[in-house]
Amino acid sequence: MKGDAGSGIFYGYLVVAAAFFIMVVVWAAFYSFGVFFKPLLNEFGWTRAMTSGAFSLSAIIMGVLGIAMGGLNDKLGPRAVMSICGLLVGGGYILMSRLSDIWQLYLFYGIILGAGMGGGFVPLMTTVARWFVKRRGAMTGIIAAGIGIGAMVGPPLANRLILAYGWRLSYLVIGATVLIIMVLSAQILRRGPSRENTSANGEDKNCRDPLHQGSGGLSSAAALRTRRFWTFFGMIICFGFCVFSIMVHLAAHTMELNISSASAANILATVGGLSIIGKLLLGRRVDIIGSRKVFIIGFILMSAALIWLVPAGKGWMFFVFAIFFGFAYGGCVSAESPLVAELFGLDSHGLILGFVSFGFTIGGALGPWLTGHIFDITHSYRLAFILCAILSALGLILTLALGHRRIRAPRNDP
Numbered sequence: 001m002k003g004d005a006g007s008g009i010f011y012g013y014l015v016v017a018a019a020f021f022i023m024v025v026v027w028a029a030f031y032s033f034g035v036f037f038k039p040l041l042n043e044f045g046w047t048r049a050m051t052s053g054a055f056s057l058s059a060i061i062m063g064v065l066g067i068a069m070g071g072l073n074d075k076l077g078p079r080a081v082m083s084i085c086g087l088l089v090g091g092g093y094i095l096m097s098r099l100s101d102i103w104q105l106y107l108f109y110g111i112i113l114g115a116g117m118g119g120g121f122v123p124l125m126t127t128v129a130r131w132f133v134k135r136r137g138a139m140t141g142i143i144a145a146g147i148g149i150g151a152m153v154g155p156p157l158a159n160r161l162i163l164a165y166g167w168r169l170s171y172l173v174i175g176a177t178v179l180i181i182m183v184l185s186a187q188i189l190r191r192g193p194s195r196e197n198t199s200a201n202g203e204d205k206n207c208r209d210p211l212h213q214g215s216g217g218l219s220s221a222a223a224l225r226t227r228r229f230w231t232f233f234g235m236i237i238c239f240g241f242c243v244f245s246i247m248v249h250l251a252a253h254t255m256e257l258n259i260s261s262a263s264a265a266n267i268l269a270t271v272g273g274l275s276i277i278g279k280l281l282l283g284r285r286v287d288i289i290g291s292r293k294v295f296i297i298g299f300i301l302m303s304a305a306l307i308w309l310v311p312a313g314k315g316w317m318f319f320v321f322a323i324f325f326g327f328a329y330g331g332c333v334s335a336e337s338p339l340v341a342e343l344f345g346l347d348s349h350g351l352i353l354g355f356v357s358f359g360f361t362i363g364g365a366l367g368p369w370l371t372g373h374i375f376d377i378t379h380s381y382r383l384a385f386i387l388c389a390i391l392s393a394l395g396l397i398l399t400l401a402l403g404h405r406r407i408r409a410p411r412n413d414p
Contacts, residue, residue, distance in 0.1 A: 070353055085118065096109060129346060148330050282331030
């Protein structure tokens with residue numbers, strides 16, 4: 001395994017490839033929930049708030065265990081963590097094929113699958129952050145693009161499976177696929193270059209700035225005592241609320257307007273497709289202009305898209321929304337892990353990113369449930385989408401309040 005100066009393939013690129021494939025399959029399955037939404041409503045007669053509540057519980061469990069998975073990844077490494085997560089995620093979807101009552105929905109999807117999804121972001125992002133310094137934003141953008149590809153291909157594939165074989169067999173196929181790919185890909189992952197007797201890509205060991213080293217920075221306890229952490233945390237709550245509200249309810253909203261299920265799935269796929277472009281293009285900009293500025297761009301575009309969504313009523317209007325929302329969403333995802341490294345360093349990156357990402361899942365848990373509850377009361381998504389636009393604007397304000405100053409290099413105390 002060689003670094004920049006050596007010959008041969010740098011192992012970090014294999015880590016990126018494995019993380020990318022895991023991202024694709026796990027988020028393709030996760031973002032297909034909106035396509036299964038109507039079939040579950042039709043078969044069981046549950047309310048929208050009750051049904052989307054399982055997704056919200058899954059998001060909460062994912063966030064809580066994301067903290068634990070980040071800490072375990074710092075200690076045990078990603079191979080063991082992601083193998084366990086693959087068994088849980090795949091098993092959760094397989095169990096969904098046997099669904100017959102509401103408590104099972106909350107157990108299978110909310111708890112078991114949510115526990116496995118705790119490893120669907122933080123361990124992979126942290127692992128790549130340790131392997132790369134010079135190209136950290138670009139590599140983070142590439143693996144984050146796997147989320148977008150998953151969101152692009154997952155809903156249409158799930159829709160085709162449901163139309164051909166029904167939702168039960170579709171869940172069984174998805175579960176088996178996720179389990180096999182996650183567990184096999186996990187065997188390629190390694191914690192970081194220091195364990196493999198090599199250096200991170202672009203690492204400068206003579207530089208005291210943690211941003212240019214493969215290690216250094218604040219402990220998780222020290223980071224949580226800073227105002228900047230809680231400002232960051234608030235940003236991510238707003239971000240998660242908007243993203244998960246849209247991904248769960250957009251398809252149902254468009255079908256309420258007599259748009260076909262195929263078109264609704266394609267609109268979700270467009271969000272995923274444009275998020276790929278956002279992650280790649282804005283992920284590269286992270287290395288040039290910094291993570292905070294990428295978040296500013298993302299929140300501006302997201303706020304404009306959500307304002308556009310409120311009066312939207314025709315298919316083409318939803319595709320326009322999907323283009324701008326997806327691009328903005330993708331850019332923000334690509335900037336999250338590098339911003340943690342920029343603000344707090346890498347020594348406790350997994351645990352700190354886990355705490356930050358818990359903010360995303362708090363918003364992601366509250367958003368779909370509250371959006372469904374607003375619809376149940378008003379029989380319209382209008383007020384819910386207005387609320388999303390307001391929270392996106394709040395996220396922009398918090399990003400601006402985050403400031404420019406970067407982490408100081410730690411002292412070499414005896």
